[in-house]
Amino acid sequence: MTDVDEVGARIEQLLGGFSGTDAELAEDLVHTLLEFYGAGLARIVEVVDRPVLDRLAEDDLVRGLLVLHDLHPRSTHERVAEALDKVRPYLGSHAGDVEFVGIDDGVLRLRLQGSCDGCPSSTVTAKYAIERVVREAAPEISDVVVDGVVADGAGPAETGPGGRPLLPLCPVEVP
Structure with missing residues (x-):
């Protein structure tokens, strides 16, 4: 599954299957993973040359990840x-x-x-x-x-x- 919207919908669907304390733990897990992957992506953005980053940002999946983590090279x-x-x-x-x-x-x-x-x-x-x-x-x-x-x-x-x-x-x- 590589469509950003599909992945987001699937995550929401899965989180909806939890209740009570389990729901809180599941949401905490998702947020922790997002922070971890976002920090890794931020390091990549720091190292990659701007022309390469611009090319990567043209890809729908990469653009979605960059936007999600507020790392897109263009406003x-x-x-x-x-x-x-x-x-x-x-x-x-x-x-x-x-x-x-x-x-x-x-x-x-x-x-x-x-x-x-x-x-x-x-x-x-x-x-x-x-x-x-x-x-x-x-x-x-x-x-x-x-x-x-x-x-x-x-x-x-x-x-x-x-x-x-x-x-x-x-x-x-x-x-």
């Missing part, structure tokens, strides 16, 4: 800015852009700019595209709030697997 702000640059061509094709407002307690605040005349669902599609690239770059972001996303007036969106909205897409492919 959350830098990684979010890079992610937004990836989605800007899509937004620009709809005469729009996104402005970085700030990060507060793990919540990223953005402002959608411009409009997508004649394509009301495109703003929801844009929000989805933004959330996807941001979560890939900065998994420590707990929520993405995008001001300027307008509803299409069609009522609640249908959802597909994983609760993702089923959206009528505009003719432009989402990055």
